[in-house]
Amino acid sequence: MARYTHASIDLGALKHNFAAMSSCAPNSKQVVVVKADAYGNGALAVANCLRDEADMFAVAFLDEVFELREAGITQPILVLQGPHQEQECELSKVLNVVWMLHVEQQLNWINKRIANNELDESHHWVKFDTGMHRLGLMIEDYQQLAEAYPHIFHKNTVIATHLATADEPDNNASSIAINKFMNVMSQRHDCLSIANSAANICLPDSAKMWNRMGISLYGSSPFENNEVAVLLKPVMQLNSEVIALRTIAAGESVGYGATWTAKQTSVIATVAIGYADGYPRHAPIGTPALFEGKVGTLVGRVSMDMLTFDVTDIENIEIGTKVELWGKNLPINEVAKKIGTIGYELMTRISKRVPRKFVE
Numbered sequence: 001m002a003r004y005t006h007a008s009i010d011l012g013a014l015k016h017n018f019a020a021m022s023s024c025a026p027n028s029k030q031v032v033v034v035k036a037d038a039y040g041n042g043a044l045a046v047a048n049c050l051r052d053e054a055d056m057f058a059v060a061f062l063d064e065v066f067e068l069r070e071a072g073i074t075q076p077i078l079v080l081q082g083p084h085q086e087q088e089c090e091l092s093k094v095l096n097v098v099w100m101l102h103v104e105q106q107l108n109w110i111n112k113r114i115a116n117n118e119l120d121e122s123h124h125w126v127k128f129d130t131g132m133h134r135l136g137l138m139i140e141d142y143q144q145l146a147e148a149y150p151h152i153f154h155k156n157t158v159i160a161t162h163l164a165t166a167d168e169p170d171n172n173a174s175s176i177a178i179n180k181f182m183n184v185m186s187q188r189h190d191c192l193s194i195a196n197s198a199a200n201i202c203l204p205d206s207a208k209m210w211n212r213m214g215i216s217l218y219g220s221s222p223f224e225n226n227e228v229a230v231l232l233k234p235v236m237q238l239n240s241e242v243i244a245l246r247t248i249a250a251g252e253s254v255g256y257g258a259t260w261t262a263k264q265t266s267v268i269a270t271v272a273i274g275y276a277d278g279y280p281r282h283a284p285i286g287t288p289a290l291f292e293g294k295v296g297t298l299v300g301r302v303s304m305d306m307l308t309f310d311v312t313d314i315e316n317i318e319i320g321t322k323v324e325l326w327g328k329n330l331p332i333n334e335v336a337k338k339i340g341t342i343g344y345e346l347m348t349r350i351s352k353r354v355p356r357k358f359v360e
């Protein structure tokens with residue numbers, strides 16, 4: 001008998017989210033971001049599910065390309081950090097990758113290969129920094145770079161930027177960044193890419209030829225306050241079950257370090273998932289989970305393989321009662337907020353030992 005703990009991945013919800021997000025920018029092509037194993041949802045399953053709809057897939061670095069190619073995914077794959085080493089450029093054609101070039105060293109590697117007729121212009125995009133100050137060439141250097149790397153900058157080269165504050169709809173820093181980008185690029189390049197999920201929902205000016213969408217496809221709101229004008233359906237549901245139950249007297253403590261002490265006679269349910277499965281160890285007392293739809297609260301420390309919940313007020317709990325850590329009935333962002341993190345982190349940290357079960 002296997003452990004019941006698993007993440008169910010709703011591919012029907014994924015398709016729904018893709019259609020809903022695409023309808024926000026019907027004239028844009030869609031890059032489906034599947035880095036970090038599709039944010040923990042399973043890159044192969046996600047890519048297979050959207051293989052007829054996605055115009056391109058995106059990963060963070062080259063290693064993440066291989067399994068997609070081995071599985072027969074044919075779309076170009078955008079590598080968001082570009083090549084880490086010059087040798088990687090040799091694989092551009094055979095793997096049909098598109099490098100997002102963000103530092104001059106990478107411009108040099110690709111420019112040289114195009115000049116030598118080893119590569120054509122379809123294998124790179126160029127990223128500019130509009131205020132995030134993480135990756136990207138400086139906008140102010142555009143002219144000088146265009147002259148120094150003539151094979152890199154063509155009218156049809158996709159020029160991209162990534163917004164730092166798209167998930168804050170009231171922050172005008174995003175509009176300032178878009179204007180800065182458009183002032184330099186709009187006359188020079190026909191193919192642009194700005195929007196991620198949040199921008200696609202709340203910044204219509206960011207919809208250009210290519211959108212790059214991640215979190216929204218997985219059904220989690222990119223906004224902290226959860227206000228989404230688009231109906232998104234959760235894709236991942238993290239499930240476990242009760243494997244032990246006990247009633248403890250007031251004054252008794254629970255878990256390593258005895259960090260929680262019962263104020264009254266309490267029923268404690270032990271649930272078969274822990275930090276080795278990716279559930280955050282720093283989840284505080286009071287973090288919710290649903291027991292057959294009713295809210296229990298985390299008590300005591302998160303252990304490697306187990307969690308303990310106070311289920312005193314829930315009737316009919318028994319060994320085998322099913323538990324939803326987040327998913328359709330308990331939004332991942334609600335749990336993330338309680339833990340002091342974001343849905344992105346919760347999803348991507350679910351470890352390999354939690355089987356993904358795919359449902360349509």
Ligand SMILES: Cc1ncc(COP(=O)(O)O)c(C=O)c1O
Nearest residue numbers: 033080162196197212213214215
């Ligand atoms: C460059 C870039 N574009 C797009 C995305 C997708 O963003 P989101 O998941 O918020 O849609 C990411 C994600 O981190 C990214 O790094």
